[in-house]
């Protein structure tokens with residue numbers, strides 16, 4: 001595996017994914033009862049945005065750094081900016097990965113498990129995040145962890161599935177693992193990230209999700225480059241199953257703000273819509 005997230009940390013896809021993740025974490029905290037968060041492809045805790053890899057790709061500069069410079073006061077991004085510690089007029093020295101964002105959101109009654117295949121990344125999570133006994137990090141295959149650790153004893157919580165899409169089979173593996181997990185734990189909140197490269201590939205991804213015939217799927221797509229422009233990643237897709245109340249409206253506004261702040265002029269779009277209904281017809 002060649003994938004290293006340090007090249008991509010803080011790009012617009014990370015921003016979109018983390019805005020959705022934070023909304024779901026906040027929603028779980030509306031109730032006192034503890035929850036469980038499973039991050040199946042965790043990466044590390046924090047990414048140094050001065051590191052040569054991050055500097056070379058420039059993705060954070062065109063993503064989160066630009067967003068902070070353009071839209072710091074935006075009301076829909078307020079919680080996100082506070083979670084990443086953005087300050088007016090200051091470039092971010094480092095960017096939190098999903099484990100850091102989850103760890104920061106946990107209350108004493110909540111629990112998290114971070115699963116990462118690369119030992120160096122997993123060890124970085126252990127080093128960088130103070131677990132306070134509520135967090136475990138495991139070096140393992142994220143899909144195997146979905147099988148092993150769901151449903152959680154809390155019976156409430158979320159699962160983030162954020163694979164690197166290096167393999168052509170990744171979507172298939174993810175949908176299979178998600179389908180199995182959902183059968184065992186149909187009330188969990190699932191957030192699954194997918195890349196958007198072209199209009200036809202995007203429609204094909206939606207169709208594959210739809211074919212699972214699982215209700216309450218919210219799709220949240222944000223593109224900042226023209227589709228089919230051959231730019232690699234045109235957009236970021238997030239499928240949220242069992243989205244918390246208010247997620248549709250919130251993500252429409254928040255993604256609108258991100259698009260306005262960093263999309264190429266006249267390019268891209270925001271689409272936040274239900275892919276499947278509240279109940280599936282028999």
Ligand SMILES: C[S@@+](CC[C@H](N)C(=O)[O-])C[C@H]1O[C@@H](n2cnc3c(N)ncnc32)[C@H](O)[C@@H]1O
Pocket residue numbers: 001003005014017040041042043044096097098099115116117118121140141142143162163164
């Ligand atoms: C897109 S990055 C994760 C980013 C992170 N979720 C975040 O939002 O900050 C994907 C991660 O998955 C890891 N990975 C790749 N294959 C894996 C597998 N089968 N199981 C668990 N982790 C895997 C990679 O090493 C990489 O760190």
